[in-house]
Amino acid sequence: MSTVIKRIWQISLLIVITMAMNGLVRIFHLPIPGSILGMIAVYLLLQAKMIKLEWLETGGSWLLSELLLFFIPPAVGVIQFTHVLKADGEHLLLAVILSTAVVMACAGLSVQYIAKRKEKGRT
């Protein structure tokens, strides 16, 4: 099977899984998105050796390497909110950037702190 066909086939398989999971979420009114449920399900199936990595790897890796492309259309959606951004744009942007920096510092430094303590505990 050529790589392109394999890729398309595996992507279709991932789409079918997504649709099935979205269906489950709708039927049972689950509070999480179907895509996250799908990821957890595929992970568990891989761990349980019920599906093989090769069945999904080519298509899955392609989707992940082109991930940014799928963010483009929603990003263009900013065009609908020009009035909001004109009125309050600098403040909103400042809030997003500063809080992102705060999150980074908290996450990064706490990991580093715990890793150091763990190392000390070992020696």
Place this chain on the structure above:
Amino acid sequence: MITGLISFFLTIIIYYGAKWCYARRPKVYLSPLLVTPILLVAILSWTHLSYQEYHAGTELLSYLLQPATVAFAIPLYKYSAVLKRHAVEIAAGVLSGSVAAVFSTALLGGWLHVNPQMIHSLIPHSVTTPIAMGVSERIGGVPTLTAVFVIITGLAGAFIGPWLIRLLGIHSEVARGVLLGTSAHGAGTSKAFEISQVAGTISSISMILAALITLCAAPWMDSIPIP
């Protein structure tokens, strides 16, 4: 129909063009996630094509974000040994980052006199789009506006992440991955994969964990005091 096809192909052509340029000059301001939307917004406003028409043509592309999210199971499975070894650090880092995201956004929004509905749209900005939109709706924000803040966060994260990593002296791959994935979801994770496979995988799990934590915390977010 025609405008839909044009929107679809234009998006793909500009994206791959931007990607080609970025591969030759990897500067943050040339990142396809920045250049492509700016060019497309310019083209839309220049040609008076409505966002609804553009959206109809590119729905397939935004839809693929969902199977791509499912595909994150693949690196998670491949690197599960690394993840298990660092489970405690990752969990603690993501938890502290996620709590910081909610409170810092509420505080900063309040101090900057952003209106309350806007603050609610802003609060889940650090996590991946589908979750952020769901949380936003639940706490009284505007989901589509939240999607925009999520993208801006991704861009901002990709910009300041590497700089902050140097500034704070974050040397471990694990810490770098957690830092990028917790703060800047898929865009941060894509940056983390530029650092290394390990940082990227840890960033993927951090992104997922952050999304789950934020989702579970959503029912309590109504009561967060906004100064």
